[in-house]
Structures are given as structure tokens and as C-alpha cells.
Amino acid sequence: MAAGAGLGRAAAELDAAIGALERAGVGGAGGGAAPPLLEDPDDPWAGRGRLPPPGVEKRRCPETGYLLTAPFEQRCPMPGAFKGDAGYLAGMLKPVLRPKESGGKVSDKGGGKGGGSKAAASPAAAAGAAGPDEEGFAKAQLQVALVKSCEPHPDSDKLYVCQIEIAGGETRQVLTGLQKHLSAADIQGKLVCTITNLKKAKLAGTPSEAMILAGESSDGGAVVKLVVPPTGSVPGDRLFLEGGAPMEATPKTLSSKIWGAIVPHLDVRGGTACFGGKKIVTAKGDVSVPMPDGSRVK
Numbered sequence: 001m002a003a004g005a006g007l008g009r010a011a012a013e014l015d016a017a018i019g020a021l022e023r024a025g026v027g028g029a030g031g032g033a034a035p036p037l038l039e040d041p042d043d044p045w046a047g048r049g050r051l052p053p054p055g056v057e058k059r060r061c062p063e064t065g066y067l068l069t070a071p072f073e074q075r076c077p078m079p080g081a082f083k084g085d086a087g088y089l090a091g092m093l094k095p096v097l098r099p100k101e102s103g104g105k106v107s108d109k110g111g112g113k114g115g116g117s118k119a120a121a122s123p124a125a126a127a128g129a130a131g132p133d134e135e136g137f138a139k140a141q142l143q144v145a146l147v148k149s150c151e152p153h154p155d156s157d158k159l160y161v162c163q164i165e166i167a168g169g170e171t172r173q174v175l176t177g178l179q180k181h182l183s184a185a186d187i188q189g190k191l192v193c194t195i196t197n198l199k200k201a202k203l204a205g206t207p208s209e210a211m212i213l214a215g216e217s218s219d220g221g222a223v224v225k226l227v228v229p230p231t232g233s234v235p236g237d238r239l240f241l242e243g244g245a246p247m248e249a250t251p252k253t254l255s256s257k258i259w260g261a262i263v264p265h266l267d268v269r270g271g272t273a274c275f276g277g278k279k280i281v282t283a284k285g286d287v288s289v290p291m292p293d294g295s296r297v298k
Contacts, residue, residue, distance in 0.1 A: 007264070016144075020134075024196050026278060029098060030285065031070065032175070034189065037177065049065035049130060052258060054239050067141055069173045091104065094222055095133055095142065096175055098128070106294075131263055131266040131276070132275060132276025133144050133258075133262070133276075134241060134244075134275075134276070134278075135261055136261055137239070137241065137275050137276075138241075138246070138247040138250075138260060139247065139250055139251050139254055139258060140195050140197065140250070140254055140258070141195060141196045141197035141238075141250040141254070141257065142193060142194070142195050142196075142213075142238065142239035142240075142280075143167060143193075143194060143196060143235075143236055143237060143239060144191055144192070144193060144194075144195075144233045144234065144235055144236065144237040144239070144282065145164040145165060145166045145172075145189050145191070145192055145193075145194045145212075146164060146165045146189075146190075146191055146231045146237055147162050147163075147164050147187050147188075147189060147190050147191075147192055147193075148162075148164065148210075148237045149161045149162065149163045149188060150162045150166055150187040150188040151184065152179060152184070153179075153204055153206065154204075155204050155205065156179075156203075157179060157180075157203040158178055158180055159176065159203060159204055159206075160174050160175070160176050160178055160179050160184060160187065161179055161206060162174045162175070162176075162177055162187065162188075162212070162290060163171065164192070164210065164235075165210075165235045166194065166196055166210070166235055166236060167235065167236030168236065169235075171208075172196065172209040172210050173207060173209055174194070174207060174210045174211065174212055175203040175204070175206055175208040176212045176214075177203075178209070178212075178214065178224065179188050181223075182224065186226070187212075187226070190226065191228070191229050191233055191234075191235075192212050192213070192226055192227065192228075192229070193211050193212070193213045193227040193228075193229055193255070193273075193287060194210045194211060194213065194225075195210065195211050195213065195259070196209075196210045197250055197251060197252060197253055197254045198210070198253070198254055198256070198259060199253050199254075199256065212226070213226075213227040213273075213298070214226055214227060214297070214298065215227060215273070215289035215290075215291045215295045215296065216291075216295060216296050216297075216298065217292070217295050218289065218294045218295055218296060223291065223295075225289060225290050225291050227287060227288075227289050228287070228288045228290070228296060229272055229282060229284075229287055230281075230284045230285030230286060230288070231284070231285070232284045233282060233287075237265055237282045237283065237284065238282065238283075239280055239281070239282055239287060240280070240281065240282075241278045241280060241281070241287075242278055242279040242280065243278070243279075243283050243288055262275070266296065266297035266298060267293075267294065267295065267296055267297060268289045268291050268292070268293060268295040268296075268297065269293055270293065271288055271289065271290065271291075272286045272287065272288055272289070273286075273287045273288065273289050273297050290291050294296070295297040
């Protein structure tokens with residue numbers, strides 16, 4: 001402690017002596033004027049000469065040993081003013097910092113949890129905001145199918161196992177979650193609308209090679225009805241948007257991303273299945289859904 005105090009006094013005396021020599025204009029070797037001293041460009045008094053204006057003095061910091069100017073401008077605080085955390089730097093970087101809750105991504109949509117914080121949009125919401133993609137819709141292999149059989153799944157009280165006939169007389173197995181809403185008799189022997197180029201899946205351990213489309217009420221699906229092809233339809237009839245035509249060569253497997261962007265825009269308007277406000281049709285007429293406007297199709 002004594003050695004430290006002695007060192008501080010010696011530094012203060014040396015600073016005072018240097019200041020006195022500078023004020024007296026005493027030069028270096030040969031008695032000439034003292035050479036100009038280099039200045040720290042960050043010093044608030046840089047460019048005004050070595051000596052600060054009246055009322056301002058040079059002071060050596062007892063913690064760092066640096067020769068500092070006091071009183072200091074706000075942009076040049078004393079070292080002791082710094083806190084032992086990163087709050088000062090965080091304040092400087094605040095305009096470019098990203099909240100941890102969003103994983104480094106800032107959403108420009110409102111809502112979310114945590115009061116005013118902005119949560120990342122869900123994939124379905126993002127797809128809805130992007131608008132209907134008619135080119136993506138055309139890639140979906142939507143066609144009429146005949147349900148040849150419909151049986152309850154042996155291990156599930158929600159699923160039916162159906163055998164359907166599609167284009168070219170091909171038979172495929174389809175699992176559909178309609179058991180809670182429709183009887184097997186409501187499905188078997190009926191012409192339905194399907195998508196047949198989704199990736200094959202397993203439900204309750206049983207393979208499914210297509211999906212049967214149905215309409216559900218907007219109150220959370222309390223009411224569910226089959227999507228119905230027009231009168232005179234046969235297995236293999238293609239579904240497309242009114243005013244257009246079916247794509248001749250659809251992808252063998254439609255990506256789940258494209259299908260996920262299609263579904264939010266499927267709904268019922270005037271008893272007709274629609275995509276983005278356009279009617280879904282076959283060459284024989286409109287595809288219908290016996291449900292009120294605003295019902296969803298999936």
C-alpha cells in the first residue's frame with residue numbers, strides 16, 4: 001500500500017513538473033523549443049494543443065495510469081464510470097441486436113407471446129400471407145377416385161382403411177381420418193376427390209398412398225363432408241382451376257412444402273370447392289362441397 005501511494009505521489013509530481021516546463025516553453029536538447037507532442041485523436045481536446053483550456057486539467061487515472069483530461073465529455077467517460085457488465089456496449093449496439101426469443105430473426109408481424117414481443121410466423125400463416133400459388137396448385141395431382149372398400153383400421157378408432165380406384169384402373173390404399181365423422185357406408189362406393197402424388201406415408205403402422213379431400217366447418221371441424229366431383233365423373237378425371245387446364249406431367253412426388261402452401265387457400269364458396277377464390281373444376285363441371293361458405297377443404 002505504501003509503495004503504491006509513493007508511486008502515485010511521484011507520478012503526480014512528475015506530471016506537475018512536465019506541465020510547468022511546458023508552460024515555461026522550455027525546450028529539449030540545445031535549448032530550442034520543445035518538439036510537438038503527438039495527441040490521442042480520441043481526446044476531446046485534440047487539436048487545441050497540449051494544454052487544455054482554463055478550468056480543464058490533465059489528470060492521471062489512479063487505476064490505469066493513463067493521463068486523462070478532466071472534466072470529461074460524455075462520450076469520453078472516466079474508466080471508473082464503466083460497470084462490470086456489458087450494458088454500456090449493449091446500449092451502443094442496441095439498433096443491431098436481435099432478440100434471442102426469435103432465434104436471431106426479427107418478425108415484422110404482430111402478436112405472439114410475451115406482451116409486445118413479436119413471434120415468428122407459423123408456416124401456415126406465412127403461406128397464407130404469401131398469397132395463392134396457382135403454379136404450385138397445378139403440380140398437385142388431383143383426380144377423381146372410386147372408393148371400392150372402406151373398413152375401420154384394426155388399431156385406430158379414427159382411421160378408415162380404403163381401397164380406391166384411380167386413373168388407368170390402378171388401385172391404391174388410402175388411410176383417412178374420417179371414422180369420427182362419417183360412416184363407412186357414407187364413403188364406400190362413392191366417387192371422391194383425391195391427391196395422388198404426395199409422399200407415401202404410414203398411419204398407425206399402415207401404408208397410405210393418397211389422400212381423400214374433405215370439407216370441414218370453420219368452427220374447428222365439428223362437421224365434415226366429402227368433396228364431391230361433378231355428375232358424370234369417372235376415376236382419373238383431373239381437377240384444375242376454372243379457366244385453366246390440368247398439367248400434363250405433374251411431379252411424381254409433390255413436396256410437402258408446396259402442398260402446405262396450397263391448403264391454407266382451399267375453402268368453400270357458394271357450395272363449390274375453391275382455391276384462392278377460383279373454382280376447382282373438372283372437364284364435367286364444378287367440384288362441390290355441401291357445406292356453408294368459409295368451410296375449409298383439406
